[in-house]
Amino acid sequence: MNTPRHAVPFLFSLALGLLAFAPMAQAQTDLLGQLEKETEDSAKREVVAATFKGTHIINSQSVETPGKGTLAFLIQHRFGTLNSGAYNFFGLDQAVLRLSFEYGLTSRLTVGLGRSSQEKTFDGFAKYRAIRQTTGVRPMPVSVTLFASSSITTLRFNEPVERTTASRVTYAYQALIARKFSPALSVQLMPTLIHRNYVATAPEENDVYALGGALRQKITKRTALTADYYYLFSNHTASNFRNALGLGLDIETGGHVFQLHVTNSLGMTEKFFVPETTGNFFSGDLYFGFTVARNFTLKPQI
Template identity: 75%
Template sequence: MTRHSYAIARFSGLVVAVLLGLTSSAQAQTDLLNDLEKQTTDPLKREVVTATFKATHIINSQSIETPGNGTLAFLIQHRFGTLNSGAYEFFGLDQAVLRLSFEYGLTDRLAVGVGRSSQEKTFDGFLKYKALQQTTGTRAMPVSVTLFASSAINTLKFNEPVERTTASRLDYTYQVLVARKFSPALSVQLMPTLIHRNYVAKEGMQNDVYAVGAGLRQKLTKRLALTADYFYLLPGNTAKTYQNALGVGVDIETGGHVFQLHLTNSKGMTEKFFVPQTDGNFFKGDIYFGFTVARSFTIKSQL
């Protein structure tokens, strides 16, 4: 073999070796990508569906979400007066109702909360438990179910001949929150509700009020979502006297907190108010503009 032929042979061998190495590397990379794709898209893998809603409240109603294990959420809920109150009341901005509350995740599925509303100087407390979580994959669970129970006490001073007893000031709420995240953009929730009132002011008014609520969240952009909720009062004297609560709004995610803007015909911000005592007609302009600011703090890891 001549020196020229030997050089050509060596160069050819080197080219072949490089091509084989590249082919082997490409094949290994392809296998790795295939493995990763299989892990992330495996239809048999059971995974919990998260972030059905981005806050613990939709508008008036609670959502299925809890703050999470060791997380403390501080909520500021604010309602101005009705938009049709006129220029003298600055279209409701001269009036205000405020609720402050804390919600804490004892576990990822169990939360407790306390709040105080300026309306009727009401204190409330609640328990919230995720009984079922929506999953995908093998034996998928189609919905999430959260159980909610709360009590509220009116602390107003009454100008009555006989002072109201503590028991007569109490109201109770029981709800089953059933939600499904249909896609990354759309979530829907149903809310069978019972309100029990120990005291009613007029004869014939219901101590037990039943309602069915519905809520939704439709994502519009990465940080903006449309929200709505509605409570239908089942037939009875309460339904004849009061209105069904309706709310529409937007959620704005701003990093550390969720900022919620909404319009609703309900002045109150706890179940004892907006389910059985909503007296505003949304379609006649009895609309309260309000907002909710939720800020979360991680507590457990800092202890």
């Protein structure tokens, strides 16, 4: 069957139109696919990781936990005050030490044990990651970790009557509320209650309330500046002791984080640095110290 001669120009024009339309249709399909992918990505809810690089900041605990099946071993060392003079080698002749283990029972729950040379103190604690900061659909603006600890001193006191076991115990409770504002900046608030079963005199408070604040500012890929501060609310304690202040530098070195710091608090647990800080930061009562943390994976994730 022969095609009519007048139909040839029409078929030729139709073919040219289809050839011209094909790239346009392909481009439109690609554009729609890209928009669909961007919509899917924006709808994903992702957990914000590494608000802080370690489970400790300077004095403070951070919202971070080791993770399920991970055992963290911490060495915390703090020398004497820098203004103690050359005779004490500017504090290096004096030191207190705390060793601790932290284990992630789950991705949210961590338990730990520690021992400080200061007053020969043992401490145990639990941390629970109640809320995690997320991005995407229905974002959560902050992370919240709940912290509770108890400590007992085993020091022999020179008192007429030996202290009972219960009188040697102190409890600490904190809500750690943090937000990672950018890959470089993280901030944390820490409402705090310290309960002491024993105080030496009537005016001293068994319950001491404080509000802590901390931040981390990244300066290079593997280093960051840190700071933490506790403001005392309890009247007698605030009048007779100092607010704890610390400044530090975090250095990531492969499998562990090395933290250098100066602070006006000698103690490294909440029992000491919240209600019993005596140093004046701006008068040179600065304790130089460091923390080394090493993680061991005991139960690899499958």
